[in-house]
Amino acid sequence: MPAAGPSPSVTCPRFNRVHQPQAGLPVVVDLTNARSTAAHPSAKPSIQISPAERLRPPPKKELPRICEKPTITVHPGDLGKLDKFRQDRHHLSPDWHDAYKPIRAHNEGLNGRAKGHRINIADPKKRLAHGRVAQSILLALMICMINLQILHDWTRTSSSELIEADCGQDYDGLTPMPLTTNGIPPPTD
Numbered sequence: 001m002p003a004a005g006p007s008p009s010v011t012c013p014r015f016n017r018v019h020q021p022q023a024g025l026p027v028v029v030d031l032t033n034a035r036s037t038a039a040h041p042s043a044k045p046s047i048q049i050s051p052a053e054r055l056r057p058p059p060k061k062e063l064p065r066i067c068e069k070p071t072i073t074v075h076p077g078d079l080g081k082l083d084k085f086r087q088d089r090h091h092l093s094p095d096w097h098d099a100y101k102p103i104r105a106h107n108e109g110l111n112g113r114a115k116g117h118r119i120n121i122a123d124p125k126k127r128l129a130h131g132r133v134a135q136s137i138l139l140a141l142m143i144c145m146i147n148l149q150i151l152h153d154w155t156r157t158s159s160s161e162l163i164e165a166d167c168g169q170d171y172d173g174l175t176p177m178p179l180t181t182n183g184i185p186p187p188t189d
Helices: 013-018 034-039 051-055 080-085 094-114 132-158
Strands: none
Touching: 094 132
């Protein structure tokens, strides 16, 4: 909850009325340190309530549910149409890591291929056509080439016999360029 916990991000008058904060010793704030100044409760934005509510605060049972308890439990099915965004695994738990680590590694591997030195979809010089449609078609063709590269590399590494057409040539039939020590081709004039 934004108004509760060890480091609240907002100040809520309702929450402070229901859950009386413990009065401690006054804290000296170093105004030259931006971090400590921003961490002080008085520097947090305040939730605005109406003047009528300030003069006549409603009883506890009429306040929103979030003001009664610092946490709310959401059960499966409580979110309605937003239920598809619910995660069954606790964030960063070992079960969560087991489920999402392979997916992330796979995505990052594909991103590395897409932004590699063979086909770099991030380089605008590789897509010189003007217009959204032309850019989308060129991007689709580049991704198609990436998929062909993946299939070609898989065929080369998984086949037990050498493919006769390979004979020291790259996937496009051209002789590969010599690479420097960092794996990038030398600059051409």
